[in-house]
Amino acid sequence: MALIHPVQSVVGFNGGEIVYVVVKNMIVMYRVLYGDYQMVGQWVDEHIDTVSPLSKKPAKKSKNNAGNAVEKTSAKGGPVIPSNIRAVTVFDSGKKLAACTDSDKAVVIFEVDLNGVENCLKLVKRQPFPKRPNAITIDEDGKTLLMADKFGDVYSMSIDSEVTDAINEESSPILGHVSMLTDIKFVKGTNDKKYLITADRDEHIKISHYPESYVVSKWLFGHKEFVCNVSIPAWKPKWLASAGGDDSVLLWNWMKGVKIGEFNYKELITPYLSDLHLAAARFQNANNDSIEYAVAKIVALPHIPYLAFFVEATNLLVILKVSQDGELSQAQTIELPFNVIALCEDENKLLVALDNRSSNNRDFVELISFDENTQKFAIESTESRSINSAISFSLVDNHVAITEVDSIYPLYNTISLKKHGEHFS
Amino acid sequence: RAHSNPFSDHQLEYPESPDAMDWAELYPAYVDGATGKMTQEVTIADIGCGFGGLMVDLSPEFPKDLILGMEIRVQVTNYVEDRIIALRNNNLGSTEHNYQNINVLRANAMKFLPNFFKRGQLSKMFFCFPDPHFKQRKHKARIITNTLLSEYAYVLREGGTVYTITDVEDLHHWMVKHLTEHPLFERLDGEWEAQDKCVSIMRNATEEGKKVERKRGDKFVACFKRLPSPQLS
Numbered sequence: 001m002a003l004i005h006p007v008q009s010v011v012g013f014n015g016g017e018i019v020y021v022v023v024k025n026m027i028v029m030y031r032v033l034y035g036d037y038q039m040v041g042q043w044v045d046e047h048i049d050t051v052s053p054l055s056k057k058p059a060k061k062s063k064n065n066a067g068n069a070v071e072k073t074s075a076k077g078g079p080v081i082p083s084n085i086r087a088v089t090v091f092d093s094g095k096k097l098a099a100c101t102d103s104d105k106a107v108v109i110f111e112v113d114l115n116g117v118e119n120c121l122k123l124v125k126r127q128p129f130p131k132r133p134n135a136i137t138i139d140e141d142g143k144t145l146l147m148a149d150k151f152g153d154v155y156s157m158s159i160d161s162e163v164t165d166a167i168n169e170e171s172s173p174i175l176g177h178v179s180m181l182t183d184i185k186f187v188k189g190t191n192d193k194k195y196l197i198t199a200d201r202d203e204h205i206k207i208s209h210y211p212e213s214y215v216v217s218k219w220l221f222g223h224k225e226f227v228c229n230v231s232i233p234a235w236k237p238k239w240l241a242s243a244g245g246d247d248s249v250l251l252w253n254w255m256k257g258v259k260i261g262e263f264n265y266k267e268l269i270t271p272y273l274s275d276l277h278l279a280a281a282r283f284q285n286a287n288n289d290s291i292e293y294a295v296a297k298i299v300a301l302p303h304i305p306y307l308a309f310f311v312e313a314t315n316l317l318v319i320l321k322v323s324q325d326g327e328l329s330q331a332q333t334i335e336l337p338f339n340v341i342a343l344c345e346d347e348n349k350l351l352v353a354l355d356n357r358s359s360n361n362r363d364f365v366e367l368i369s370f371d372e373n374t375q376k377f378a379i380e381s382t383e384s385r386s387i388n389s390a391i392s393f394s395l396v397d398n399h400v401a402i403t404e405v406d407s408i409y410p411l412y413n414t415i416s417l418k419k420h421g422e423h424f425s
Numbered sequence: 426r427a428h429s430n431p432f433s434d435h436q437l438e439y440p441e442s443p444d445a446m447d448w449a450e451l452y453p454a455y456v457d458g459a460t461g462k463m464t465q466e467v468t469i470a471d472i473g474c475g476f477g478g479l480m481v482d483l484s485p486e487f488p489k490d491l492i493l494g495m496e497i498r499v500q501v502t503n504y505v506e507d508r509i510i511a512l513r514n515n516n517l518g519s520t521e522h523n524y525q526n527i528n529v530l531r532a533n534a535m536k537f538l539p540n541f542f543k544r545g546q547l548s549k550m551f552f553c554f555p556d557p558h559f560k561q562r563k564h565k566a567r568i569i570t571n572t573l574l575s576e577y578a579y580v581l582r583e584g585g586t587v588y589t590i591t592d593v594e595d596l597h598h599w600m601v602k603h604l605t606e607h608p609l610f611e612r613l614d615g616e617w618e619a620q621d622k623c624v625s626i627m628r629n630a631t632e633e634g635k636k637v638e639r640k641r642g643d644k645f646v647a648c649f650k651r652l653p654s655p656q657l658s
Binding site: 151152153172173175176177178179193202203204208209212213214215216218219221222224421 | 431436437441442445533535536537539540544565570571572573574575576578579607608609654655657
């Protein structure tokens with residue numbers, strides 16, 4: 001049986017009624033219809049990465065899924081690198097979808113038409129940017145998108161207007177870090193003021209006013225390694241959870257600028273670490289046993305006081321309870337059948353994507369929901385089976401999704417954000 | 426070497442936050458013997474201080490201020506450290522001035538300035554003969570960009586001053602443009618420059634300034650006042 005590429009990213013809407021998955025350079029949309037998931041939309045990023053020979057730079061180093069170094073080639077005639085799609089975001093009450101593409105460094109906007117006959121996903125805008133977008137967030141008015149790029153800059157873009165050539169190398173970002181940005185969140189404070197929160201590859205979480213983004217409110221100091229993402233619980237919008245290369249996940253009162261909770265997961269995760277966590281050869285020690293790991297994603301459930309996170313290249317989902325005072329304690333762990341690649345929250349559910357390459361095209365995605373009675377999270381086996389059948393059925397003949405085992409897109413990229421300053425003067 | 430890439434992961438030491446910074450090591454004469462706490466905070470920063478000439482001349486002019494030079498190049502930082510130790514030793518017991526109020530740190534100010542300084546801590550920031558980064562592609566590496574100015578505005582108190590000087594006319598226009606466009610800065614006029622003692626020190630004190638002098642090159646000065654932050658809705 002042909003191998004379907006694992007799902008790299010998953011986003012749910014309306015408690016799992018709609019599920020978007022990213023497979024290579026494709027977004028596929030599923031919806032529950034008559035009790036089962038069915039594919040209702042699809043978009044393939046057809047943009048081919050054309051690299052002019054003049055701008056050809058030495059290939060960037062990266063690791064494949066086995067942890068071995070691979071040379072990327074992006075010159076003409078070389079193998080085509082699948083363009084990743086990042087930061088899929090649903091907004092406007094589910095009527096719109098935004099995402100970033102690597103190929104032409106663009107933000108893409110879709111209209112979601114649930115009455116669409118053949119394809120519910122309609123591309124309405126593709127806005128290129130000077131540097132590669134990494135994270136996006138939407139202003140509360142639903143009309144402005146804020147994009148954080150890998151160069152450290154944040155750009156503002158009107159969602160409904162025409163594509164503009166004005167966003168180019170010359171245009172001014174609305175705020176920036178001198179570091180790769182990993183996440184951005186628009187948030188309204190309990191004082192009714194608006195803010196942008198940006199996280200970077202250094203240890204910084206910066207809070208700027210918005211739209212007066214030239215006025216910095218504060219920094220949240222406490223991370224010692226890169227920050228992979230931040231998440232703000234809807235039930236307590238002045239709080240913020242953050243995680244990344246540190247052994248601990250942190251909870252903040254970002255309005256006061258103070259850390260209120262911390263959970264060290266080192267002991268918990270140690271039994272789940274494997275050869276995939278050995279440091280890259282060039283950072284390895286003399287005994288070849290230096291281990292590196294990082295949280296790839298942390299999410300705050302929107303309605304109940306729980307956080308969920310996973311460490312890259314492990315099959316363990318960790319769920320923390322948040323007390324009234326912001327103390328973090330382990331509520332539960334869930335072992336998934338394969339390593340977790342992606343995680344998102346959706347109402348009282350969690351959706352995970354799995355590295356299911358050895359599963360015979362099963363277990364792409366699992367839906368996990370919170371049971372009010374037991375106060376526990378558990379895998380929804382019926383729903384999960386339904387979404388996995390839908391993915392398998394819809395993609396088994398899809399030429400984009402079908403892949404060879406050795407050409408699976410690198411799925412474990414987070415640890416590459418770790419700084420190795422000792423290797424530089 | 427003459428340049429250092431501000432984007433790369435240098436092995437840099439910086440405090441986790443301004444509260445975690447140990448200033449006593451740099452300014453031992455300003456430690457309260459009884460409490461062990463600093464009696465003064467750093468209020469003047471020379472960003473990219475090079476060989477430290479500006480600090481050495483500012484030191485006796487601002488005996489009540491602590492002055493910090495930040496420099497990204499290791500060897501240059503080491504040189505300035507030695508220079509300050511020598512100045513302090515040569516003026517031991519001097520009733521006039523003994524250079525206890527200046528010191529230098531190896532730091533990437535573009536990345537980690539807020540790790541060192543609290544909001545509104547600084548009254549003056551100097552940017553003297555910064556790397557011009559001529560290529561358009563490299564403009565983000567310039568020390569004055571609209572996004573970095575927001576961070577400089579954060580550490581600078583309202584009413585504080587940003588000083589810039591360069592011998593590269595194009596860079597001068599760039600710095601003036603970005604500072605003028607930034608809502609939190611306002612240019613100070615020629616009259617103000619003429620009466621400000623820092624401007625004349627900056628023109629004449631730095632090694633780069635002297636080099637330009639020898640070559641009879643132009644020196645372009647622009648100074649800006651930190652405006653009050655707006656009332657935010």
